[in-house]
Amino acid sequence: MFADSVAMSRALTSLTLGFHIIFATIGVGVPLMISIAEFLGIKKKDAHYILLARRWTRGFVITVAIGVVTGTAIGLQLSLLWPSFMQIAGNVISLPLFMETFAFFFEAIFLGAYLYTWDRFKKPIYHWLLSIPVIIGSTMSAVFITTVNAFMNAPQGFELVGRTITSIDPIAAILNPATPAKVFHVVTSAYLASAAILAAITAFTILKKKNHPYYKKALKLTMVSTLIFALATAIAGDVSAKYLAEHQPEKLAAYEWHFTTERGADLILFGKLNEENEVEHAIRLPNFLSFLSFGDFNSEVTGLEAFDEELTPPLWIHYLFDGMVTLGLYALGIAMLYLISLRIRRWNEEHPLLLWMIVINGPLAVLAIEFGWILAEVGRQPWILRGYMKVTEAATTSPHVGWMFLLFLGLYIVLGVIGVRVLRKLFQNNPVELELEQRFPHIGKKDDVQ
């Protein structure tokens, strides 16, 4: 395996992307949360929210740094590990890649400006305005890069004869059938995961017996956001399923262990496959797969038997599919539970059990993102460009990929460990109470206005 450059190229790409998407997700979602907090602070004239935005920003910079460097890594690795693929991609899909760097450029410029001008403007709203281009830049770069990935799932806008490409239509390549569902799902889930992570941090701090009004406000803000983004993500997930049913049925069939083409197909939850490829111990929701696919309980859903076995993805992705959906619903449920307990007087919205459930929702949301991406990527196997080019034809022929894998593994371990340590130090040495007193001496511990 170590000598197999295709296997090692896949492993190294998975490693880099798996590490990068944690920080990329935070990079897309957290600026929005920061901006909302600062806006609330300015509108309500409440220093707590302003401080919240400031502190989030400070931690955010550390994660951005790791996101930027790992993003640079994957950008270069695409050419280093998949030279033949990039030759085609360069012809057909370089427009969104190029626009992604513009969006990133735009974000980088305004993030620098945002970070260093907190006290520079007479009117605080001017500073807040700088956060808008940061959000636009980060979200648009997610949008553009996702269209590239969508293209790999539903390539169009060119003709390929051997290794020669003709009749290129750049716009058709970007606006391929997979783009709307993918972009929608990626953006909403990034917002969801970011809100969930910030909520988890807040809940954890409250559990450590901090009951300053600052934390209550932070928890409410992050949990309301979690609910909204979880709902949006659920809708996006449904849109994705309908896209798959129509355009990539072999992927959906593998997600769902749906072997025979039939009307009124059942949805299979959990369970396991035995050696004869029979499903055991599963929960079957009658006719629900048909409903999920086409919005009609009696519609016909294509099964795996309709495809050449060599061209279908591995079946273990079903577990990831279940995992992703369950975790998404967990986020939705926990956010609802929190908001209900805010409304019902007898319930305590800061009950330790509830707080713990919010705490674990943070890492679980990141896990859901990982599951979703593995699902999307492995679900496309064996293709790198579905219907055009297989992964095995695209990889580099260099025999040294294995060593590079070890090099990058070491790098990510170092970055991950030191990054977490730096983040912890950053907040441990500088508690909220102290910073509030230093920065806004007149508000103290009371829940009041500035």
Add this chain to the structure above:
Amino acid sequence: MSYEMIGIIVLWMFLYGYLIVASVDFGAGFFAFYAKITHNDHIINQLISRYLSPVWEVTNVFFVFFFVGLVGFFPDTAYYYGQTLLIPGSFAIVLLAIRGSFYAFENYGSKKSNIYMFLYGATGLLIPASLSAALTISEGGFIQETEEGVTLLAGELISSPYSWSVVFLAIVSVLYISAAFLSFYANRANDYHALELVRKYALFWSVPTIIASLTTFIALSQHNMEHYQNMIDLWWMFGLSLICFFVAIWLIYRGFYYGLAFVFVMLQFFFAFFGYGAGHLPYLLYPYVTIQEGATHEAMGLALVIAFILGLLLLIPSLYMLMRMFLFDADYVKGKK
């Protein structure tokens, strides 16, 4: 003008932009570390981090922009360079990753660490060396194409006097450009202690820079006669570069107009870099990829040029704003904001 010509000019401009801003950054990292071990850090480190903190991410994007644009305009380069540059490319990525993240850990994190400073300073010199490998192999003679694909002739690369002179030139010019910029910035901040130090650095590193430029020229004549001849035909560009060098050094030596001096440093590298690039044409990778044959299809080329113009309309005002805020705002530079 054909779109591939526009493409290569755009990309070359971005690579030039990266050369300048990254040199400032890389050199500053080295000086910051050097100042620390010679106990001069209180003099210049404040100054350096005041400039670098808001812009380091922008510097990085120049580079990303270049390689994404290169693959976009000239997809064949992805195939040839991708196949051959796995090892030097991977090392460059690792160094860039260590440098970028450790800069953030050091400056935005709470802990001041000597190890972080060392890594930050050392990588600043190793990155230009590893990136220059791409320029070196573009001269041809270092890769081999067979039925199975293309491979790098690592032994040839390591034993070539040309590749070593490029590495040497990359390192010393980084230090020279950076010191010239920091002189301007220190002068702007009225920080005369820092100015005295970085001015000395600039004068010191100017000598090896000009020597390395000449040796690289000579080594190229041994390695790729065609390119060398093209450059000789463009002799006036290198002449202008040399004149700009002397003007810059004279200004720095006399100790006035540091801003103008830095402009001349930029012009010095502008003429040399564009002279080198123009001489290299039509080859992107001698003799495998030319700008005509390696270019993307017309429809995509046009789309990229349009995207590029629209992007610039967005970027130029934003970059101007950033410079107004952090480079030309005297109060910020002096540390009052």
